[in-house]
Amino acid sequence: MTPAARISAAIEVLAEIETRRRPAADALKDWGMSHRFAGSGDRAAIAGLVYDALRRKASASWLMGSEGARAVVLGTLRLERGIAAAEIGRLFSGERFAPAPLSDEERGRLETGSLERAPPHVAGDFPEWLTSSLAAVFGEELASEMGALARRAPLDLRVNTLKGSRELVGAELAHLSPVPTPHSPLGLRIAHGPGERAPSIQSDPVFLKGQVEIQDEGSQLAALLAAPRPRDQVVDLCAGGGGKTLALAAAMDNHGQIYATDADQRRLAPIHARLERAGVRNVQVRTPRGKADAVQDLAGRADLVLVDAPCTGTGTWRRNPDSKWRVRPGSLEVRLKEQAAVLDRAAALVRPGGRIVYVTCSVLPEENDGAVAGLLERRPGLAAISAAETLTAAGFGQMADALRFTRYGLQMSPLRTGTDGFYVAVIQRTA
Known part of the structure; x- marks a missing residue:
């Protein structure tokens, strides 16, 4: 496919996403199934432009004065890809498989439009x-922080120290030019x-042998903290x-005991194969049955309870840009209730002197x-440990x-730490 034909396809997919309110991955998959002539390179290029357009949807629409799929793609080519108006005009030629030619208004906006007076959102x-x-979280850095959250994310890997070192795995992946992550001692980063x-x-082979897992550096740090x-x-x-x-x-190091459970047993399905591949031997998976709590027998016994809470996922917008336009006040309220419930469960499980580590991939203070x-407020026998103490420990x-x-x-963020937007708090049971 020509570059112009790829742009036409991206406009078509984006229109499908907007019209039918579909997840981007589903729309792209269906497009590929109905256009089997498109090679893997074509599909990757189309997907890349669609996701970039979703990342820059608001600013691209502002630039072009329209929220239509064509306008969003045009604005994205200018703002995100940095393509000059003249070159965009050559791509939008109206020739075979190319998008229709630019209108005078479109050309003018591409040549002179800017975000100088655009509101923060x-x-x-x-x-x-x-x-x-x-x-409330980012203050004067709001625009910079959200701009960083609208950029592409790299591919981060966590080296499984049960099966190798970062140096060894990095050497085996030399063909992909990985570099060490700046903060996690276990991470390798691959740019694309x-x-x-x-x-x-x-x-x-390094993945199939369990030497690495795909995991954002922020998620790695949350586990290490x-x-x-x-x-x-x-x-x-x-x-x-x-x-x-x-x-x-x-x-x-495969010692002690980890009890892994989840309120939704379907989400636990992949864990068994992953544990086997990684060579993990100290995990007991507790699958919930009906309304019974799968870990209620551990009440007051846990040294550490990890709550990787269900959340809006606002900190992962770099990787899931279409999800940010689906977040609604109602969905936030649902998540807040779920978080309160799981934190109360954690409080019942932790022993005196034990810790609850609360993690979200969110940047919203409510969550x-x-x-x-x-x-x-609900549990007087708990106290938060300062972030400085958590880091030092x-x-x-x-x-x-x-x-x-x-x-x-x-709070971690793409601007400050180069990670997804992860939040970590440590709470100790004092009585």
């Missing part, structure tokens, strides 16, 4: 109703540019597919400090300047 490409919440498909790590000890009794209450469970097991404040004191400290925890 436009310049930062996020839903307007979240402005006050995000401003616009229109490039991320490497298929799942088919690489939990600082589990080799003989601890640990409960992972929202284990899902097991990403952080695996990280905890490696940090404990972060707000959830912790609610727990502390886990051996990450040098990260203090890169982080944003909140009232009860710490």
Whole structure:
């Protein structure tokens, strides 16, 4: 396919997403199935442009004065890809498979339009109703922070120390030019540019042998900040597919005991194969049955309870740009209730002197400090440990300047730490 034909396809897919309110991955998959002539390179380029357009949807629409799929793609080519108006005009030629020629208004906006007077939600490409919440966290850095959250994310890997070192795995992946992550001692980062498909790590021997897992550096750091000890009794209450469970097991060097469970048993389905591939032997998976609590027999016994809470996922917008336009006040309210419930469960499980580590992939204060404040109000026998103490105890004191400290925890972000937007708070049971 020609570059112009790829642009036409991206406009078609984006229109499908907007019209039918479909997840981008589903729309792209269906387009590929009905256009089998498109090669893997074509599909990767089309997907890259679609996701970039979703990242820059608000600013691209502002630039072009329209929210239509064609306008959003045009604005994205100018703002995100940095293509000059004249070159865009050559691509939009109206020739075979190319988009229709530019109108005079489109050409004028591409040549002279700017975001100079755009409101924060436009310049930062996020839903307007979240402005006050995000401003409460980021203050004067709101535009810069949200701009960073609208950029492409790299591919991060966590080296499984049960099966190798970062140096060894990095050498085996030399063909992908990985570099060490700046903060996590276990991470490798692989960059990929616009229109490039991320490497298929799942088919690489190092992945098949369990030497690496795909995991954002922020998620790696959250598990490391939990600082589990080799003989601890640990409960992972929202284990899902097991990403952080695996990280905890490696940090404990297969000693102690981890109980992995999740309120939705379907989310636990992948964990068994992942544990086997990673060589993990200290995890007991507790699958819920009916309304019974799968870990209620552990009440008051856990040294550490990890709550990787269900949340809006606002911190992962770099990787899931279409999700940010689907966040609604109602969905936030649902998540807040779920977070309160799982934190109350954690409080019942932790022993005196034990810790709850509360993690979200969110940058919204309601889901972060707000959830912790609610727990502390409901449970007088708990106290938050300062973020500075958490960093020092886990051996990450040098990260203090890169982080944003909140009232009860710490916030990572693409601008400050180069990670997804993760929040971590540590709460100790004092009585």
